Amino acid sequence: MAKNIRVGAHSCVVAPALKDAGLQAGDKYGRMFPELSPCEVDETAMAGLGRAASRMDATLPVVDEGLENRRIPAGFAILGQFVAHDITSDRSLLSHHAVAGELRNFRAPRLDLECLYGEGPVGNPFLYDADDADKLLLGVNAAGRPDDLPRNRQGVALVGDPRNDVHLLISQMHVAFLTFHNRVVDQLREGGTPDEHVFDEARRITRWHYEWVMVNEFLPLSAGDETVADVLNNGRKFYDPGENPTIPVEFSDAAYRFGHSQIRPTYRLNDEVGDITIFPGCLGFKPVPPEKVIDWSHLFEVPGANPPQPSRRLEASLTHALIELPEQIVGHKEIPEHHSLALRDLQRGGALGLPSGEAVARQIGVESLTRAECGLEGWAGETPLWYYVLKEAEVRAGGEHLGPVGGRIVSEVLLGLLDADPGSYRSADPGWRPTLPSAEPDRFMMADLLVFAKEPSP
Template sequence: MSTHSCVIAPHLKDSLSTADAGKYGRMFALLPALETDEEYLLALGRAGSIMDVDSTQGGTEGNSDNPRIAAGFPVFGQFIAHDITADRSLLLHHARLQELRNFRTPRLDLDCLYGAGPTGDPHLYDIDDLDKFLLGVNDVGNMDDLPRNRQGRALVGDPRNDVHLIISQLHLAFLKFHNHVVNWLREQGVPSSEVFNEARRLVRWHYQWIVVHEFLPLSVGEVLVDDILTNGLRYYPYDGNPFIPVEFADAAYRFGHSQIRSLYTLNDSGAKGNVFPDCAGTCPVLHDRVIDWSYFFEIPGEKKPQASKKIDNSLAHSLIDLPESVVGKTELPEQHSLAYRDLERGLALDLPSGETISRAMGVEPLTLEEVGLSKLGYQGETPLFYYILKEAEVRYEGEHLGEVGGRIVAEVLLALLDSDTTSYRNIDTEWVPTLPGAREGDFTIADLLQFARTA
């Protein structure tokens, strides 16, 4: 049996960048793989299972809301994932790690946005002003959509950023952000020959700042981020040559799947929908579906945004029953479930159990009762993906990741920045954001959206 490496419409997988492929690796190469039964994964991840929010909470958000993290941050997390990873492989059990290829640079450099630049990917840029991105026009003539070809396919650096409406609109916000930075630089008198490169640098650095100073503290907790920034890495042995650990890409960083709400309000028109199929992408965005970002992020002076779902062992039912347009034709009905796919991915790549990694970190593992699978008759150790979700739920009430999941996520993202010779943390360790924001010397996702004039 094989399974796609990520949830992306099959016709989009071949459209991913064919740049020089990077490599995946392991953070815990000496730890044994979890041995488990695939039938157990099928039972755990299928519709109606313990991982289906419809079976555990009746499909409502209710007390599963996490007001600490606004609803837009899991989508921003997906945007980050598409910036640093793209694996087009179909995995078989016990896949050979050296055969996996990452078709993204393992850097937070926004190559999913910029592609190869105006010369290498001219279709992404405005022919009348090559310093700027091309924007799309919607049904009422507003530039509130991605540029598209006559068949509705988005002209973007990574087709996965059009897989659903919310990430499509976030990608558009970044395009607009870049274009407004170009305007700002011209107003500052920057020579025309330097505008594009300087705009790209500023966009990248402000994006990196948001990852370090907003996204990570929300996702893993400020204490853990401060510890790594102060004391350095413990478990990510990249030795100057960064790679994407499978413990990160195929388990820990998938925590965002648990944060997706069952239902979203999109804007003031009252438009609502779940991620799939209501907000499925790869088609033009009509004016009444344009995202109002105040529903997704805390924008000063605006309404309180929707909360993300707490991080726990359940996923929204719309992710447990993905449409064929997203997953393609499958051999088993369970392969429509993102939960099953996440679990299967870990098994195929021989990931250690959550308890094994916890012990290796010197962290007290969750008990069988805390994991909660013994009531299903399972007495073995826990798949890493499930363990990380449960760790967040048990140890931090689902507000952010626990020590195992949080450290894997934070160490990898910070290491990717520190190993990138073009990042702000390498070029100028004293740098603080220079674009105008709500607070001098800081820059948030809300500042980015307001600067881009999308909020």
């Protein structure tokens, strides 16, 4: 039997000192497969799987070309983290087999950019420009450019979610969305939108273009074209958001954590600096120097630019920097293994009593991985769901996208949340199409969003 385990908060990479800030009542988590029994895993075996120098520790200091996934540019792993922070925030400490329905999600389960807008100009005025309340506040870096998050005198970011400053890549993604909203405000004013409607309309346009990117680019790349097309054309089969949607723990604590495997050990941020390590080189919680401002053409496929860096191939291992997370992120830990994001992900699944990957595969009617394909020789019992999702992507999809189990969970939940949200474009106006310029007609993508955000205001 597995021993009792106690793990940190739901947020993967946020300093413990930040986890207790601003606690308030939130919505609950749920289960996608409540009829399935927990996957019982011995704590010692779990630690052996996720610690440094284990099979999940990809120790190479650079991405070997054989481990690159040229199908998915490197920026999509960062966008995926941004989305996770938009729809989930759980600050609880868990005991083994915690009750998902008693956990609190301090985010509304909607892709509505709550981490960007907070409670709006009245509820969170510190997020907005005091000289122009329709616009979100930007920070000015040492070069006098508005290319950073707004910060107080101590360098602490003034954002709707402190996790969006955990590393430079996610903070710059947040800046891109701040800038995008502000550019939309400028465009609306130029087009004659009445002043009293500018903010609400800019928020809607920003949100709907973001949702469009999720449905039409992020999901097909991540979950696979075939799986996403099946859900879009034939409907959801296993996730019913109901009238009061909840985030299933099979999604939040297993399948959607696939992005951890995509993180590269190093990133080229722009033309001026060489490759920089994800940690400590891109460690956040401080102002971003001008030389580290990201040129997004290095992480997304921007027309006319050189090919972007690819993401790391999906497989059952993480880059070494995530196996030994810095103390600034996880806090002081007496036990070295507790610096490992892989172990934290495995422990989280065990604490929540998630079913095995094989059990979910049987439940949705797809062929399970064999014991040999899972690669856990000598392992007692079935495979933890998070590890299974990564291994399934590696074995069934060549590491290019999620396999049948992971792809089904991620697609159904994200599309289900959009369909259950009366404010999303899929609910409010299913025939809507992006209205902002794109490199290809009728094909608005993340690169188009980033290019529009960087264009000078009229």
